[in-house]
Amino acid sequence: MPRSNRPRRAPGGRPGQVPAHDDGGDLSRILYGGQRTETRRGREWVVQAISGASSTKPYVCPGCTLPVEPGTPHVVAWRADGLFGEDSDLAARRHWHTHCWKIS
Secondary structure (H helix, E strand, O other), rough: OOOOOOOEEEEEEEEEEOOOOOOOOOHHHHHHHOEEEEEOOOEEEEEEEEEOOOOOEEEEOOOOOOEEEEOOOOOEEEEEEOOOOHHHHHHHOEOOOOOOOOOO
């Protein structure tokens, strides 16, 4: 069957109308995967996925004590409920292998 070149109608819209998108995410969320909150060992943690392209320095994973090499996708985690404030929590963030974070 030949392909139709007619514009498709969006559900509830007019032909050729571009569907509305949610602009809730910003560029950093797209590049870095966004932040989420998880509960581990009875504490709240802020967790952010880091892509291999944005990983440029080596880190030591606190889960296995092996290096997280540059270019390796991994996870950064820090406490969300620290006693000394948000700046202190961010300074204490750690880079984990994704697998090590999942099994911790």
